[in-house]
Amino acid sequence: MANTILAGVYGASGYAGLELVEILAGHPAVEMGFATSNTYAGEAVAGTALRYRPSAEVSPNEVDVIFLALPHKASAAVAKLGIDAGVKVVDLSADLRLDSAEAYERAYHSPHPHPELLPVPYGLPESNRKNIKNADLVATPGCYPTTTLLGLYPLLRRGALAADAPVIVDAKSGVTGAGRKPSLTTHFAEVYSNLVPYKVGRSHRHISEMEQEARKLCADFGPLIFCPHLLPVARGLMSSIYVTLNARLTSHQAHELYCQNYADEPLVEVLPLGAQATLKQVVKTNSCVISVTPVLERQAHITSVTDNLRKGAASQAVQNMNLMFGIEETAGLV
């Protein structure tokens, strides 16, 4: 196939990387060029004919596009390599999601490693499709920002959130969201039968990214009060969102607003009024499913769910790649 896209995946033995390889291996327009893993170098890459290679032994210009499923800080440097080599780069880390080096430093308490790359198009196609199309570098948001922002966009676009009112997000994530590196936090016997809140209040690093994106549409958004929990399941993420509306919309009109907003989105589904979004509806799918429930005249409840490794990571990265190469947005995903 003349116009096959040759793809390389960095960090291909982590959970997001494994999922990326699985999706790319089944993508009709993609051929896998390499998959890196320092830990598993030399071993077979499941579902492909490749073997893992150490990241230091591959070069971006072996391929047309590189996906970076790397830890924070490690990612920006490889993105720079890719851009300098003239290949497209889909970054899945948080390194390039904040628009300025100053915002990065405020959130991560260290200087940005490559400020010359900023700003980078934010890779949430449902809100930023036109800037992702044909871009060379895209910063794909992770599971919490994707699931939460998709649960808020219709209200943000309509300007329907009460000004400066706290937006409460009680989020729950499966354990693959914590990465594959063993730790006591992810030990089976610690997680099983348990439920653990963490980064309570406003201490989670991705709050700044969510507020940045929300405020592009609503300057008086928030503050965002965000509390994630580690859920004793392998996959799936739920953002339970509690909002206060302003005079532009009653909670009873919210459901219809969401239906209209997402009517043409192939990877977002709004459930009928009364039905509730659950993890099972999205696990091993590429979709975000949303339910909207009126609570009081000015109070609405939104439940937004994704598979944290799919729409919250790997499949969204592929959706971005499709847009960047000008092919069908859902190729390999439906």
Add this chain to the structure above:
Amino acid sequence: MANTILAGVYGASGYAGLELVEILAGHPAVEMGFATSNTYAGEAVAGTALRYRPSAEVSPNEVDVIFLALPHKASAAVAKLGIDAGVKVVDLSADLRLDSAEAYERAYHSPHPHPELLPVPYGLPESNRKNIKNADLVATPGCYPTTTLLGLYPLLRRGALAADAPVIVDAKSGVTGAGRKPSLTTHFAEVYSNLVPYKVGRSHRHISEMEQEARKLCADFGPLIFCPHLLPVARGLMSSIYVTLNARLTSHQAHELYCQNYADEPLVEVLPLGAQATLKQVVKTNSCVISVTPVLERQAHITSVTDNLRKGAASQAVQNMNLMFGIEETAGLV
């Protein structure tokens, strides 16, 4: 032992009933008189020398106290029988928790079966100890009200909640909270790996009871926005509470307030600032564990956890019985 309390348990083969029997069987001042189960009549009652008897074949006056772990509506009639027989009654159902027949009818959409019994002391010892002591009939609250109210009492007592501001409670319960009767909702394959919100907004029946109790301390409390979720674990309940404070208290003072309020409570533990309450800390214990986190000057986050079958049901019922008989409040519980 001359002053042993002879106890009968109605509904002893449900999950709360089983737990009650287990606790009573180990209680130093209690002897089990009977345990009813229509489903398992004739079978041995684990941990005792008894066999289950059908409820129609026992009589309250065989014992000194009856515990009612019965379905709603079935419970009030047996409570009446017990009171008429002159024995003490610890009700675990919701039948007698609302103070008036009118409130009951608003919440349950049918007339109260025994309005002459109302009002009944609300069986949350940490807030209502003096009215439970020596009472003949007590209405023990269930898992959601207990866990949520214990998470709010210090602020309610201090009058520190912003007037008429929504209080958000995102709650998560293990499956035993849904009862032992088989249904598709509790089928292993439906629950496993899933997370399911239900009774979203203000549709859960126990909201009226929580608001009733909160407003006894703060007339301008709430509204309460309460969303429970079915968690894929067997036991444990978490209420994640998001509150707005008024000028009387900053969020940074809240933790100290909780520590002081609960300093002498044997079955409530407030964690050090920074530690977070998790399900594991309470499963198979009789305690409520609470963490308090400042979020913004006027916004605080409280996580309150209990074992839904213990402090959220059976052990709280025993705590009430201890008070009703004037013995050590934590007998059989520590």
Add this chain to the structure above:
Amino acid sequence: MANTILAGVYGASGYAGLELVEILAGHPAVEMGFATSNTYAGEAVAGTALRYRPSAEVSPNEVDVIFLALPHKASAAVAKLGIDAGVKVVDLSADLRLDSAEAYERAYHSPHPHPELLPVPYGLPESNRKNIKNADLVATPGCYPTTTLLGLYPLLRRGALAADAPVIVDAKSGVTGAGRKPSLTTHFAEVYSNLVPYKVGRSHRHISEMEQEARKLCADFGPLIFCPHLLPVARGLMSSIYVTLNARLTSHQAHELYCQNYADEPLVEVLPLGAQATLKQVVKTNSCVISVTPVLERQAHITSVTDNLRKGAASQAVQNMNLMFGIEETAGLV
């Protein structure tokens, strides 16, 4: 598409039925004609444009092939209807798997409902492909027989099992294998954190079917000692098989024998020596994965795993349908 196969699924709201519909909806040569469910009649059938219809309101001759994911005893009668109507029938129940009415009566303690249909080709393609091809009626084996027999076939064909020596099968099944009808046995709180043996010894009804098939190849096979366990997972089945070999083969030659036997089978994978088959390798796949380990000169251990709803039920039924219609055996399955 001129030669599309129109398919009807009876019992389409059970776990095997749901899986069948999912597979058929994605099958390139199949169109769904109807899906029956008495419980969910009128509701939408996920992944299709259909609504469930009561089984009494559909007719086999609306379609080209009917799949019977029905309870034992209900199934044979519908198979008869289908055969009389001249359509092909893929039965997933145990009604037609034993070759004679006598054998059926011995195993099920009641007369066979339609002895005139017997014998029916046993629908395990890896052992009986030539008789399934172009058949009108096929009796698809379920999860335990499929997984166990695939774990034994190479030894049976080679005649390598010690004559009349017990073959031990310690099996473990996920809860979907017990069906979707709610019961205390499948209640989440009963299964979670538990492991439950059942039908210990030689009391499981499918033993007769496994011995029947094994003895077609080895008259002196067995007896089969089979103990299933209910595993606290939703999907997946493992048969742990302990065999004694005769002088024809040492345990060290067994692995190579399995590799050769299954070299051309698209849906059976033999792992390299030393690797062990696990549930994760097969969940949501259509394959059987097998590991073979020498233990002592004459003792070997075989682990055979399938997804009980796929190769152990729905996907094997589709594999049979493909053979019955003379199309590519793995159409819709790879």
Add this chain to the structure above:
Amino acid sequence: MANTILAGVYGASGYAGLELVEILAGHPAVEMGFATSNTYAGEAVAGTALRYRPSAEVSPNEVDVIFLALPHKASAAVAKLGIDAGVKVVDLSADLRLDSAEAYERAYHSPHPHPELLPVPYGLPESNRKNIKNADLVATPGCYPTTTLLGLYPLLRRGALAADAPVIVDAKSGVTGAGRKPSLTTHFAEVYSNLVPYKVGRSHRHISEMEQEARKLCADFGPLIFCPHLLPVARGLMSSIYVTLNARLTSHQAHELYCQNYADEPLVEVLPLGAQATLKQVVKTNSCVISVTPVLERQAHITSVTDNLRKGAASQAVQNMNLMFGIEETAGLV
């Protein structure tokens, strides 16, 4: 209390160590002297007033008895220290369970670190009570040997196993059995929904110990074919045992034999014929529960279950300590 036993626990932050501390803290005749942990040194020891101390900073002669919940090889050296200091030693490791240095070297492929300590009384009270009583050093067996041997003892004592016939043990263990040190093997996302055989055949190190003990009663025992599996639960261990009997006993007599053998054992329960032992029956208890099922005239099936951290580790160690100090065997355990 004049005769309180002062106890020190080495390795007190592992799962067995944590369980030991919990049991000892509730033991009426014991006071905790120290608890070591190099990882958590300085942190509070739950349920006690102690803080963890590094093992190098404690001395056996601070206490009357030391418990060694240490890794293999580390344990023998501390046992030596304890013996030299004249305190009693309860070892939970495998270091001292084989009777000779030669047997140790065959099983562990390295020289025994302290052959002068061998042989040590094997700490399974139900088979070796008289040698444990008043001993200074006892080697407590772990979860697999304890559960398996208790499932075999009545047959071994009766001499009822067919000579030299393989005894098949298909075992399943909860994840705490693999220890608390994080690894990919125990990562939640790897274990959840999975079932993994390991050390298949005769490669598990504890086989030599089980055969040693069995052969003390039956010289022609075995060989033992033992296959453990990692089960996706936190606690609990099941040994599924398949035996061939000789002419001394039919399988139908086996159940009665077990009932008689264990009639006076406080921590072993034989279920009525027909009931099956399950994990739930033993989790968080100190008992071994056994079911015995006749299969064929000469074939029987035994299911033996324990809580791997209790009767399979910590509570058995305490049972041994009670015997070693001449106090009530079940003190602190019932």
